[in-house]
Amino acid sequence: MKWGIISTGTIAHNFAKTVGAMGGETEVYAVASRSQESAQAFADQYGIKKAYATYKELVEDDNVDIIYVATPHNLHYENMMLCLEHGKNILCEKSFTVTAEQAQKIYDLAKEKNLFVMEGFWTKYLPIYREVEKLIEEGVIGDIHMVTAQYGYCTAGARTLRKFDPALAGGTLLDIGVYAIGFAAMMLGYQPKSIQSLVKLNDVGTDEFSTIVMQYENGAIAQLTTAIQTTIPVLGCVYGSKGYINIPEFKNPDKIQVVLNDGTGYTIEKEVEINGYEYEIREAEQCLSEKRQYSEILTPDQSIAVMSMMDEVRSIWNMKFPFEK
Known part of the structure; x- marks a missing residue:
């Protein structure tokens, strides 16, 4: 192709x-x-x-x-x-x-x-997440009560200006906040009942650091923190009534740790073949070969739902980009 x-x-x-x-x-x-x-x-x-x-x-x-x-x-x-x-x-x-x-x-x-x-x-196409989905479907950790995700990094010079530039739709949310929101949606669904957020805006009006809390109809909560210019270890976790799944480097993990309430646990490893991008490439090619208009792994409705969540977060912050109507 x-x-x-x-x-x-x-x-x-x-x-x-x-x-x-x-x-x-x-x-x-x-x-x-x-x-x-x-x-x-x-x-x-x-x-x-x-x-x-x-x-x-x-x-x-x-x-x-x-x-x-x-x-x-x-x-x-x-x-x-x-x-x-x-x-x-x-x-x-x-x-x-x-x-x-x-x-x-x-x-x-x-x-x-x-x-x-x-x-x-790319996160959603990684094979390790098929293992996570299986664990949740089989009820290994019981009913999910909470999902947490955190990620922050520092940059310098021209790259910093580019990351925050409002004319380029800069800021943390669209750059890496999407990882945290996407992760929460993968675990809890794409239609939260409510969203709350606190943010630190920088001097050019884009988001530098934020915490987002989403609650779902069943009472489950997602707590998400992302930042640029603050180093925060990359970590996701899914907490259930019978235990939890720890997902280091949740945006591109190669292993997960299952910890049960009785004190037992185990690790599942699934290294990527190249660097992780290969799975989304293969999925796109497979869909085209089957003459499909979209992927069942990440559907149009799901992409739109994540954008809607980010729209709502930005409306809470009262933040708009200069090119928006």
Whole structure:
């Protein structure tokens, strides 16, 4: 299958490296950047056949089967619209869009045009989470009472400015808060009864640190903390009536620890084959081979629901980006 990549940033490099390691018939056939020079340099580095100076040239290439959108959040909507208008299937990096309304429009157009679209929330495609789902379904830890997730990192220089830039839909929520919300949704569902949140906004008006609490109809609670410019160990945990599941590095784990109330426990390990991106790539290709419009692992309704949760959180903060109407 021939992939195209929109953008040549860090995440695009990770994607190209993964495809290169997968082998077989999967290949990155074309890449597009904002200049011919950067596109060609990227193509040369990964042995890509076509390099384009505009995104329009890429979407007009009939040899490209599917496009990976790796641009900043604020560009996802317009980039995906461009792809769909030119008949291209899509795998789009998280966060899928900036708002739920944008996400709904993307999936509506994809359905109208009979095209495949999937959010690249790589966490949900990892095989270790099939083990977690099995444990929960079998009632190993009983009824789930609470889910917690935390993640924070520090950055510096130009990268910091880019991460917080309101013109790029910057801030912690869309960058890594989506991991915590997505994790909670995987464990408890995509329709919380209520959401509360406290936030620290920075001097440019985007979120630097926040805690989100979501409660569900059955009384279960999710408590989520994420930050940029504060280092917080990456940890998720699912607490039940019979025990809990500890998930170190919950955004890309390779092991989980089951601890039961009687003091017994065990560890399940499932290392990724390459770096974790391979599973979302394979899922997208499998869906296309079966002529499906979306993945059953992460459905359009689920992507839209996560965006709706983030919309609600931002409304609690009274935070809007300058490009929003």
